[in-house]
Amino acid sequence: MALPPSPQDVEPAAPSRRELNKAATRQAITDSALELLRSKGPGNFTVEDIADAAGISRRTFFNYFGSTDAALASIVHGFLDNAIQQLRLRPAEEPMLESAQAALMALADPKAVAPLAELFTLTQQSPLMSHTELEAWDHCRTQVFTIARERLAGTPGEQDELYVHALAGSIMSCGKAAMEVWFSRRGPDLTPGSLAELRQLLIDAMALLGAGFNTTASPSATRSS
Amino acid sequence: MALPPSPQDVEPAAPSRRELNKAATRQAITDSALELLRSKGPGNFTVEDIADAAGISRRTFFNYFGSTDAALASIVHGFLDNAIQQLRLRPAEEPMLESAQAALMALADPKAVAPLAELFTLTQQSPLMSHTELEAWDHCRTQVFTIARERLAGTPGEQDELYVHALAGSIMSCGKAAMEVWFSRRGPDLTPGSLAELRQLLIDAMALLGAGFNTTASPSATRSS
DNA sequence: GTGCAAACTTGCACGTAGTGTAACAGCGTG
């Protein structure tokens, strides 16, 4: 491997050297994969290319990821895991839609969306969204489902599975819709104005969902930058 | 191939011999794939197995499908294409949610859901939903998006992309949620009572969406079989 | 029917994906 001692850290909660090495290798893989995506374009490089660029063997790559797609999708996973984390620390009494909106708002900052935005712009011309990317969103959906089920466990109405499944799926769809619209409008633009528009889109998307898509009475803000 | 003249047909709209042969081969592939899924379980058979069972060469298999997954996902594709077809022949003035509900109701009959139900029961224990299956749902989502956009093209409110994207995604999520709940409750049960429950679930799911998931005022029917 | 062109199937070869295995190197601890 190409990673000597490397004395400087940020996380005070991961002391073990092994943990650090693994994290560093993981990062090196995704970095190399993203770099190759930039330089050669989607589908024009192999696992061996990534392994070479990351300074590891082909076999080791597969100890971390199951495919090139998976390595790139880890960016999406990282973003969505972050969102789940934000969602978990919302108060349980808060309505789900508001929690979701708040959690997403917290992620509308450059540091969080930058990798995602670049990945999207680099892969959007190719066959839509890659397999593994869709899987990442679906995985997040199941997590939202779990959170929603925990929250509604003891509520009066005895909410059934349908409610929770449909709610979780719709929240994901609306969040995804907001990001897609934002990407299609702004591309890789990360200026404050652009991010403000993203936040507004997220608010609007959740509002649409909460209103059952009955916009006949609310022709309000849809663009705000 | 294992398909001589084969004099009997059903479709009077596909005259060409080539078309018939291709359709028959395609069907033979999916049949063989499903049969192998039944007998050997997911992931325990190869493309060559399918090709042998279908009486074609491995190379020809790849002329029809890109992977074993894709061959099996064609079942999902078939179902969803059918749904899109139903959706398209709804009046354009009808609200989208009602159209979606009506289109889905039309598919709650044994002949349409049987293959889907079997596929679900055979693959649900393995890693959730396969890549290609998710892709099929996403492909359907883009079609719903297109239909919704066409409908709302000239409406007063000047609906923007966000509305259409979020709506299409939410409709798909709720339809999928209804089917998932149904499968988890009933498994491969295709009795009239079970199908009635599916229909009720679809109605309920669309109602939830139309009400913005505000069920505080409507503790109405969620199970009806 | 005969001949021809287009469409389809097939076998072959090749590069890549992904996995099992066993030897090897780095880390943590006594």
Next chain:
DNA sequence: CACGCTGTTACACTACGTGCAAGTTTGCAC
């Protein structure tokens, strides 16, 4: 330092997916 544990590496092997150059079937005109 030496030992056990964890992670890396090389190697071998099966299966995937595709380009290519045959061979075969179908549609069509004569």
